[in-house]
Structures are given as structure tokens and as C-alpha cells.
Amino acid sequence: MNAFTTGGAIDRTAYEGLITDLERQLQNVLDDFSAAPSRDYLFEVGAIAEVAVLGQDLPSGERLTALMRQAAADWSRRGLLEEVCFSETLLTYHTAILLLLAGPVDCSVFRRLSDAAMIGRSEWPALTQLHISALFRKCGIDSTLPGSELADFTLRIDKRCLRARSDEYDLTLLLTVAHLMQLSETGGMSSHIPCGKPRVLPHLLLTQALRGRNLNWLPILVFLCRRFFGLPRDIGKAARVMLGEVAATPGSFDPPPANFRREMEYFSRSARSLRIRSATAFAFYLDCCME
């Protein structure tokens, strides 16, 4: 069943069906990780959580994140999150999102490990940036140095538009920016987070998702633009038409074609989690349309 009626209104039955379907599939993912914790399952949970936290105040977001909160709180009580975080630095990102979702839980172990600089540091990206800048400088090429990291990030993000082609990196970048914007606006952390609101890259990626009929990215990008980066009228209309043509179920949001690189340097993406991630963003977009 499609999410929009022929008149263009949101079909409440389809909307309810989508949320119920998502709750069931999300529960399966959470149960899989609970029963047999592994990197792959963590990446599945993380890919969904990454989108879910951006809509936790929306009606569908409340329902979906309630499941995640419950599971994350349980993993926290079991000490699973700190074990995961301690075991591999590269798992810190997803663990931190889950810790946030777990709500007010006992963070004493996390705090102790963080105070000892044993977790919560991801040196690799910063070191890589430093290293590249130093190598470039040695070659006589002035490069953007990490000293400007706290400057407005609009330009740095939007300049991604000058790179050929797109892959999961572009989308993850925008999700990260949206997280930072949300934390800055609602978390009282504006002094710790660079200001800025990219526009060119989000609009460009949404345009490309429409032109390439990339149904996996489309709901995420239309939600991000609607909520964070601005949604131009005609682009919003085209997205609504395309999303109205597919059934409101995670099965409609297959991963991008094989020529889109999906694996990240630091984490992998399973097809199941990508479908649920996109359907979750679609539900959030519908919520925004009903606001």
C-alpha cells in the first residue's frame, strides 16, 4: 500500500502499516545483536540508530526509538556497550549513539575509561588529515589544516559537490552534520560544535537520488533536507511524487546499485539495515509532512 492517496494526502492505514512493519523488523535486528553480539550486527543497529536519533521527537520516531532505547539500556546494564567500545576504537561511534539512546544509565565505567583516554578518541581521521596536510605542504601545496576545524563547516561540506560520483561517504557525512546541528540546536552544545548549514551538497545529492531513482537514499535525503538543510519546493514535490509511487514498506528501499560503494572505511552496511534505515527516514518524512 502506498503512503499517499491519489489525492496526495497521507494514507493513515499505510502509515500505520509502515510503522508496524518497521517495529517488527527493527526488533529482529535488535534481538539478533542481543542474542549473539557481533561487529556485523552492531553495524546494522548503528546504521538504523544513526537515522533514528534524528527523528526521536516525531510520532513514529518515538515509537521506533522506544524499542532502541529499551534494547540499548539493556545492553548498557549488561556492560555490553563498554565492552564493545573498549574492544575496538572504530566501534566507538555506534556505541556512543547507543549510549545516548540508552538514556540516563550508569556511565561510570565509560567515564573512567574516557578520563583515562582509553576510549572516546578516534585519532585516525584527525591523524590522516594532519598527515595529508603535512605531505601536501612538503610538496609545496597549501592545504586546509586542522587548525580551522572549528570554523563554519558549510563550505567544507558543500565543496564535496566538486568530487566526481557519490558513495556512502557523502550520505554519512550529511547524517553526521545533521547530528551535530541537532546537538547544537537542542543539546545546548553550540559552543562545542562548529556553526554552519550546508545547502549545495544536500540539495545536489537529493537531485541525484531523484535523477538516478535511488530509492534507498531518497527518503533519507528528503527527510534531512526537510528537517535540517531546507527543501526547495520543486525538489520536494518531485520527491513526494516518486515516494508516492512505491509501497510503504522497508522492502521498497533496496540498497543503491552495485556501482555505489556502500562499505565505509570504518564500518560496513548490510542490505537489511539499509532498507530499515531508509524506511525509518521515510516514516519521519511523513511525520514532518503531517506537522
Place this chain on the structure above:
Amino acid sequence: MEIGNLLTPLQAGRTDEYLRSVAARYATPAADLQSLFGRCCLVATPAFRDADGVDPAHFRADMESYADRVVADPHADQLGLDPLLVVESAVMLRKAGVEVALNHLIGKIAEELSAQPRRVQSMGRVQLVAKRLRELGRQIESVSPHRAAADLLQNPHTWLTAPLVELADLIDHLMASGVQLDADQSHLLSLIALGELRNYRVDIGSKALRLVIMQGIVEEDTVEALRYVAAQRRRDGGYGFANPFRDPETEAAPPDLGFHLPMTLNAVWLFHTVLTESVNQNAQAVQVVAQ
């Protein structure tokens, strides 16, 4: 909105040399025409006309020789030549005050076009050729755009999902009509252009960009797309960075013919448009900066 120098006179000379070398190396009618058209864009741009290496007299001799060969060829219609490039060349040269004898070839194209059925004459590209022929003083009847293009013109949001062929036809129609684009339409087309350029669909990306520069409102997205093209300059004077890891066995044509020559021709056409044909105030601002 500073975009720096799109192309310096010195670089223009190098690009002219590249275009001549590709035509000499492959010696096919299509490569000859593309090379000549690129050189025409340079010769017809006042800022480049006296550049070292851009020689109007040499160009004139090559262009006239080419036109004579085509007119004399009894199988000219089987050469796969693009009449738009010929008529665009003639218009550019006339505007620039560069005299090149192309009357016979232009007359032949006008004759062929008038003999086409109305269905063919209603296509965007043919309408654009007709418009250019009228600018050259030829009597060509006006024909209304066909229905599908007329519908697309009325609904900008459908541009985002139109197949490439329809989108190209639409852009040709808009160019042929000379209609001014509003800010929303310009924004959409600039994003589409940048997206297509990132995916190496250079023809359609550059065409959309030329339309915005000539008839639209130049904004940040338009300038980024221009930067994208300008940044593709190679040390041999050609344009386009190709992935060196691609399997050469899968390429339909040698890289120069299949990629670098079309990219170079589109780049210099775009620069010519920015530097000579901008009609609106924003584009003039870009033009000033570029010079």
C-alpha cells in the same frame, strides 16, 4: 561569487593545440568537427583570440577546408555530423566579427531542415538549429514544441525525473524559445547540471549550465558547476580526469575520442558562453570575475 580565471589566454593556446592534435591523430569527420568547434569557441572569444597558439587565420583555413569537403561529399548525410555545431560556429564567428566562408554548408543544412516533417521540426534540437539559422538570416518557419516538451515546460518538478533524452529535448526547447528562467528553475537546472557532470554525463550537464548562464539566474550552485568543469583541466590542455583503474577493454572508444575531446569541447563552449553571451546581471558579474 568569485570563480577566478576560467581559462587564461596561455591555457587557451594549449587547449587549441590539444584540439588540433586530437583531430590530426584520429582524422574522422566527427572528431574533425568537434575539434574545429572547440577551436571556434576559442577564436570567437575576444579574450583568447590573440592568445599565443590561437591563430584565427589557421582556424579559418581549416574550417573552410572542412566545410568544402562536407559540401562536396555525396554521402555527407552519412558522416554522422552534428548540424548544431556547424550553425553554432557560424553564429559565434559572426558575432565575434571573424569571417569564415560557411555559406554553402549552412545553406545545405537549412535546406535539409526545411525538408523535414513537422514532427521532426518540433523537436528541441531541431528548433534550436532553426533558431540559429534564422539568426544567420535564413528563412525558417517556426513550429510549436511537441506536446511532451510543452508539458515538461509547465512542470519544473518533473525535470528531476525526466529521462536524459527528454531532459535534453526540454533544454533545447528552452534555449530555442529564449525564455528567461526564474530563480527556482535556474536552481533546479544548476543542480541537475552539477549532478550530471559528477556522473560524467558531460553533454547534458554542460548544456543545462549554458542555459542557466544565458537565460537564467546564476547562483552558488551554478558557479560550483562551472568550477567543476574548470577544475577538470589536464596538463595537455584537454579536459576531464578519467579513472585510470577502469578496464580499457570495456571502453567503446579511445579515451581522447570518447571522453577528453567531448569534455574539452563542452568546457570551452561553456567558457565562451560565460565570457561572451551572459545576458543577465548575475551572469555579467561572473563574467567580470572570470576575465
